Amino acid sequence: MPKVIIDGKELEAKQGQSVLQVALENGIFIPHFCFHPQLKVAGNCRMCLVEIEKVPKLQISCGTPIRDGMVVHTDTPKVKEAREAILEFLLINHPLDCPVCDQSGECKLQDYTFEYGKKESSYREEKKTHVKKDLGEYIEMELNRCILCTRCVRYLRDVAGTEEFCLHERGPHAEVGPYLEKPLTSPFQMNLVELCPVGALTSKPFRFKARVWLMDKVRTICPGCSIGCNVVAWSYSGKLLRFTPAENPDVNRCWLCDYGRLLVDRVHSDDRLLVSMKSGERANRKDVISEIATKVKELVESKRSNMVGIIGSAHLTNEDNYAIAKLAGEVVGTENLAYMAGENKRPIEPCDKPLTEWLVSDDKTPNTRGARDMRVVPGKGMDVKAMLGAAARGEIKALLVFGDDLAASLPDEFRAAAAALDVLFVTSTWINNTTGLASLVLPEASFAEKDGTFTNEPGRVQRVRSAVPLQGEAAPAWATCKDIASMMGHDWHFGCEAEVFAEIAQVVSLYHGLSHDKIPFEGAKLGV
Amino acid sequence: MTEKILTARFEKPDSYRLSSYVEDGGYEALKKALSKTPDEIIDIVKAAGLRGRGGAGFPAGVKWSFVPKESEKPKYLCVNGDEGEPGTFKDRYIMELDPHAIIEGAAIASYAFGAHVAYIYIRGEFKLPIERVENALAEARQAGFLGANILDSGYDLDIWVHPGAGAYVCGEETALIESNEGHRGMPRIKPPFPAIVGLFGGPTVVNNIETLSYVPHIINKGPEWFAAMGPEKNGGTKLFGVSGHVKRPGLYELRMGTPLRKIIYEVCGGMRGDKELKAVIPGGSSTPILTPGEIDVNMDYDSLAKIGTMFGSGAIIVIEEGTCIPRLAARLAKFYAHESCGQCTPCREGVPWIAKILDRVENGMGLPGDLDQVLKICDNIQGKTICPLGDACAMPIRAMIVKFRAEFERHVEEGGCPFGPTPTPWDSES
Numbered sequence: 001m002p003k004v005i006i007d008g009k010e011l012e013a014k015q016g017q018s019v020l021q022v023a024l025e026n027g028i029f030i031p032h033f034c035f036h037p038q039l040k041v042a043g044n045c046r047m048c049l050v051e052i053e054k055v056p057k058l059q060i061s062c063g064t065p066i067r068d069g070m071v072v073h074t075d076t077p078k079v080k081e082a083r084e085a086i087l088e089f090l091l092i093n094h095p096l097d098c099p100v101c102d103q104s105g106e107c108k109l110q111d112y113t114f115e116y117g118k119k120e121s122s123y124r125e126e127k128k129t130h131v132k133k134d135l136g137e138y139i140e141m142e143l144n145r146c147i148l149c150t151r152c153v154r155y156l157r158d159v160a161g162t163e164e165f166c167l168h169e170r171g172p173h174a175e176v177g178p179y180l181e182k183p184l185t186s187p188f189q190m191n192l193v194e195l196c197p198v199g200a201l202t203s204k205p206f207r208f209k210a211r212v213w214l215m216d217k218v219r220t221i222c223p224g225c226s227i228g229c230n231v232v233a234w235s236y237s238g239k240l241l242r243f244t245p246a247e248n249p250d251v252n253r254c255w256l257c258d259y260g261r262l263l264v265d266r267v268h269s270d271d272r273l274l275v276s277m278k279s280g281e282r283a284n285r286k287d288v289i290s291e292i293a294t295k296v297k298e299l300v301e302s303k304r305s306n307m308v309g310i311i312g313s314a315h316l317t318n319e320d321n322y323a324i325a326k327l328a329g330e331v332v333g334t335e336n337l338a339y340m341a342g343e344n345k346r347p348i349e350p351c352d353k354p355l356t357e358w359l360v361s362d363d364k365t366p367n368t369r370g371a372r373d374m375r376v377v378p379g380k381g382m383d384v385k386a387m388l389g390a391a392a393r394g395e396i397k398a399l400l401v402f403g404d405d406l407a408a409s410l411p412d413e414f415r416a417a418a419a420a421l422d423v424l425f426v427t428s429t430w431i432n433n434t435t436g437l438a439s440l441v442l443p444e445a446s447f448a449e450k451d452g453t454f455t456n457e458p459g460r461v462q463r464v465r466s467a468v469p470l471q472g473e474a475a476p477a478w479a480t481c482k483d484i485a486s487m488m489g490h491d492w493h494f495g496c497e498a499e500v501f502a503e504i505a506q507v508v509s510l511y512h513g514l515s516h517d518k519i520p521f522e523g524a525k526l527g528v
Numbered sequence: 529m530t531e532k533i534l535t536a537r538f539e540k541p542d543s544y545r546l547s548s549y550v551e552d553g554g555y556e557a558l559k560k561a562l563s564k565t566p567d568e569i570i571d572i573v574k575a576a577g578l579r580g581r582g583g584a585g586f587p588a589g590v591k592w593s594f595v596p597k598e599s600e601k602p603k604y605l606c607v608n609g610d611e612g613e614p615g616t617f618k619d620r621y622i623m624e625l626d627p628h629a630i631i632e633g634a635a636i637a638s639y640a641f642g643a644h645v646a647y648i649y650i651r652g653e654f655k656l657p658i659e660r661v662e663n664a665l666a667e668a669r670q671a672g673f674l675g676a677n678i679l680d681s682g683y684d685l686d687i688w689v690h691p692g693a694g695a696y697v698c699g700e701e702t703a704l705i706e707s708n709e710g711h712r713g714m715p716r717i718k719p720p721f722p723a724i725v726g727l728f729g730g731p732t733v734v735n736n737i738e739t740l741s742y743v744p745h746i747i748n749k750g751p752e753w754f755a756a757m758g759p760e761k762n763g764g765t766k767l768f769g770v771s772g773h774v775k776r777p778g779l780y781e782l783r784m785g786t787p788l789r790k791i792i793y794e795v796c797g798g799m800r801g802d803k804e805l806k807a808v809i810p811g812g813s814s815t816p817i818l819t820p821g822e823i824d825v826n827m828d829y830d831s832l833a834k835i836g837t838m839f840g841s842g843a844i845i846v847i848e849e850g851t852c853i854p855r856l857a858a859r860l861a862k863f864y865a866h867e868s869c870g871q872c873t874p875c876r877e878g879v880p881w882i883a884k885i886l887d888r889v890e891n892g893m894g895l896p897g898d899l900d901q902v903l904k905i906c907d908n909i910q911g912k913t914i915c916p917l918g919d920a921c922a923m924p925i926r927a928m929i930v931k932f933r934a935e936f937e938r939h940v941e942e943g944g945c946p947f948g949p950t951p952t953p954w955d956s957e958s
C-alpha cells in the first residue's frame with residue numbers, strides 16, 4: 001500500500017486515489033468547489049491547490065494521483081495565497097447578493113470566503129452579468145452567482161443520463177445552461193440544487209420558505225418507493241419544507257428523484273385528513289374506536305371472526321403493520337388479513353449507470369417488503385381483491401382498512417364492498433374516495449410524523465424518524481390498533497414504536513437481534 | 529547563412545503536387561524508415577535533437593517514446609496546424625507549398641510509435657492550406673504512400689484532415705484533441721497525459737506541422753547532419769516569421785541559434801525608416817518582451833530561456849520607437865481574454881480583469897496601484913491554470929510592465945496616452 005505524508009501525517013492510501021480523496025478520508029479538509037465524489041474530476045475551480053514537495057508548481061489535489069512517498073502540504077503560505085486569489089477571482093464578478101440568496105447558509109463560496117478569503121476586494125471594474133434562463137418548474141437559475149464548476153453539466157451528462165447542459169460561450173462570457181433554451185426534463189433534476197455549491201441553482205418549490213440554519217432536520221426515509229432513499233427532512237416551525245438526500249452508498253448514494261422530493265408537499269396539503277369522522281360527520285376519536293371495537297367484538301363473540309377483514313398497507317411502517325397483524329391474529333382471530341403489495345421488476349442496486357437505470361422503482365410504496373415480513377399476508381384467508389368481493393357478497397361484514405387508498409387502486413370492487421358492508425373503518429392520511437365511502441374514519445399520521453422502520457425491497461431495515469409533530473388528531477396505525485385491542489380487552493404492553501419493534505425483533509425471526517437503537521444510519525440488511 | 533531545408537522547394541512551380549515532390553526525392557525517407565524498426569526511428573530523431581516547433585520545444589523523439597508499445601486502444605498522431613499564436617505564420621506556408629513533406633513526416637512518426645490513424649488539425653480559416661493538404665492526402669493515398677500495406681511494408685496508415693472551428697486555445701494539444709473528437713475545444717487536465725490517454729481515449733502524440741516536416745530530412749541525411757546545424761540540443765533550422773517594423777518582414781528559414789540582432793538588422797534589413805528599436809517579442813505573443821539591450825541573444829530554446837523569455841513558435845515581432853507598450857499590453861490582454869476557454873478560474877476571471885485594467889490605463893483612467901494590481905493578478909494566474917493559456921497572458925504582460933514601467937506610470941500620472949493614436953502591429957485590424 002502506498003504511503004503519503006499530508007501535513008505531517010503519514011497516511012495509507014490506495015493506488016489510484018487522488019491527494020484530495022486521501023486527505024478527505026483522513027479528516028484533512030482541503031477546500032474545493034468542482035470536485036464531487038460522485039462526478040468525474042474536472043479540476044477547473046483550482047481551489048484545492050496544494051504544495052507537493054519536489055514539484056515546482058502548486059497542484060490540484062483532486063486531479064493529482066498519489067505516489068508512494070509523496071509529501072503534501074495543504075496549509076503553507078503559498079497554498080493560502082493561492083486560495084485567497086481563487087476566492088477573489090470568483091468574487092469579482094459575483095453579485096454578492098447573499099442577503100437575498102436562498103443558498104445562504106449552505107454556500108461554499110460564502111463559507112470558504114469566511115474561512116480562507118480576504119476581507120476586501122481589489123476589483124474596481126464593472127461586473128459582468130448574464131441573462132436569466134428559465135429552467136422550468138423546479139430549478140431557479142441565477143447565472144450571475146455561478147462559479148462555473150460544471151458540476152451541473154457533469155451530473156446531467158454522467159449521472160442523470162440526460163445530457164441537457166453544456167458550457168456556452170467562452171472566457172468571461174462562459175456560462176452553463178441547457179443546450180437549447182428549454183426547461184429541464186430529467187426526473188432527477190433537483191439533485192442539481194445540492195450539487196451546485198453556490199446559489200446559481202436553487203429549488204423553486206423551497207426557495208425563500210425559510211433560512212436553513214433556523215430549520216430542524218432529521219434523517220429519515222423517503223416514502224416514495226421501494227428503494228427507500230435516505231433523506232434529511234427539513235422543517236421549520238413544525239412544517240416539513242424539504243427533503244435533501246442523505247448519503248447511503250448502498251441505497252441511493254447521494255441522490256433522490258424529484259418525485260420523492262416533492263412528496264414533502266403532501267404533509268401539509270389541503271386534503272390532509274386531520275379529524276375523526278363518523279358517517280361523514282366530525283366525531284370523537286374515542287367514539288370511533290369504541291364503535292369499531294364493538295362491532296368487531298360482536299362478530300368475534302358470535303364466532304364469526306372471519307367476517308372481519310383487515311387490510312394493512314405497504315405505505316405504513318413495520319411497527320404499524322406488525323400491530324395490524326397482531327390485531328387480526330391475536331385479537332380478532334380472522335384469517336382475512338392482507339395488503340396491496342407493490343411490484344417492481346427493475347434493478348435498484350446502486351451502480352454507475354445513469355440514475356434512470358437504477359434509482360426508479362415501479363413499486364411506489366416504501367414498505368411492501370416490510371408488510372410481508374410482518375405477515376400482513378393472507379394465511380388461509382383472502383387477498384385484498386377477494387376480500388372486497390366477499391364483502392360485496394355479504395360474507396364479510398366489517399372491514400378495517402389501514403392507510404391505503406383502496407378506492408383508487410380497486411375502485412369498482414371497493415365501491416361494491418362499501419355498499420354492502422355493515423361497517424367500513426378506514427384510517428387515512430388524506431381525504432380521498434376511500435374515506436368518502438367509509439362509515440368510520442380516523443386520521444392516519446403521515447410519513448413525516450411517524451417513527452419506526454421501513455424495510456426496502458432488497459431487505460434493508462431503515463429508520464423512519466418523525467420530522468414534524470402529529471398533525472391534528474392524526475395517530476399512527478399501531479396506536480389505533482392498540483386502542484381497538486384495548487377496547488376489546490387486550491392490553492398490549494408497548495407504548496412507543498421502539499417497543500413495538502422490540503416485540504417484532506422477538507417474534508419475527510429475520511429481525512432477531514435488531515432494535516431501533518441498533519439500526520445504523522445506513523440501515524440493517526436482513527439475512528435473506 | 530540561410531540554410532534551406534523546409535523552404536527549399538517553396539519556390540518551385542507546383543511544389544505542393546506529388547509529382548514535384550517525388551521528383552525531388554519525396555517519400556524516399558518513408559521507404560527508408562519502413563525498412564527500419566520503429567525504435568531505430570525514434571533513436572534517430574532523438575539523436576537529431578529535433579525539438580517541437582509548436583512552442584514548448586519538447587524533444588520529438590522523446591515524446592514518441594512515451595507512447596506505450598502495447599495498447600488496447602488505437603494510437604493516434606495529431607498534427608497541429610492550428611497556428612493561432614499571434615505573430616506566427618509558418619505552418620501555413622508548409623501546408624500550402626509543401627504538404628507532402630508534412631504527410632511523409634507524419635507517416636514516419638506514426639510508424640515510429642505505432643499509430644495507424646493520424647489527423648491533421650488545420651485552423652478553420654486556412655482555406656487554401658486545407659485544400660492543399662486534402663489534395664496531397666488524396667494523391668498520397670492514390671500512390672500507395674498511405675492506406676493499407678504502404679510500399680509493401682505491411683504497415684497501414686490513414687491520415688485525415690480535421691478543420692478547426694476557430695479558437696486559439698484549440699492549438700493547445702489537449703484542447704485540440706477535444707476539438708478533434710468533435711467537442712468544444714477545452715483543455716483537459718493532466719494527468720493523464722495524451723501519450724497515455726489522448727484522442728478517443730487512445731495514446732496520442734501531438735506534433736506541430738513544422739516539427740514533422742523535418743523528419744523526412746533527418747531520415748534521409750542522418751541525425752548528425754541535423755544536430756550539427758544548431759547549438760547543442762537545438763538541432764536544425766527554424767522557420768522565423770518576422771513581423772512588425774522591419775524593412776523586410778517575412779518568413780525566413782535560419783539555423784537554430786542565429787543571433788536575434790542579426791535577424792533584425794541583416795536578414796530583415798534593419799528597422800523600417802531606420803527608426804530606433806524599442807522592443808522585440810521573440811517567439812509569438814505569449815513570450816516575454818525583450819528590450820534593445822537584450823537582443824544579443826541566440827535564437828534557440830535554451831538561450832532565450834536563460835534570459836527569461838521563450839523561443840515559442842519563432843514568431844519575431846519587432847517594435848519601433850514611438851510604439852505605445854501599454855497599448856500593446858492592453859490589446860494583447862484583450863486577445864487572451866477573448867480566447868480564454870473560460871474553464872478555469874484564474875484564467876477566466878484574471879485575464880479579463882487584466883484586460884480591463886490595462887484598457888483603463890491606456891485610456892487615461894488608470895489609478896495609482898493599478899500596475900501592481902496587474903502584476904499581482906499575473907502572479908495569481910501563472911502556474912495555477914489547467915492549460916498554459918493563462919501563463920501565455922501573464923508572462924508577457926508582466927514583462928511589459930516590469931521592463932517599461934515608466935511608460936505605464938506616465939499613462940496613469942498624465943491621465944492619457946503620451947503617444948496619441950499610434951497603431952501597434954495588431955491595431956490595423958481593429
Ligand SMILES: Cc1cc2nc3c(=O)[nH]c(=O)nc-3n(C[C@H](O)[C@H](O)[C@H](O)COP(=O)(O)O)c2cc1C
Binds near residue numbers: 700
Ligand atoms: C494556448 C496555446 C495555443 C497553442 N497553439 C498552438 C498552435 O497553434 N500550433 C502548435 O503547433 N502548437 C500550439 N500550442 C502548443 C501545443 O500545445 C503543443 O505543445 C504542440 O502542438 C506540440 O507539438 P511540438 O512538440 O511538435 O511542438 C499551443 C499551446 C497553447 C498553450
Ligand code: SF4
Binds near residue numbers: 914919
Ligand atoms: S487556462 Fe484559460 S484557456 Fe486554459 S483551460 Fe484554463 S480557462 Fe481554459
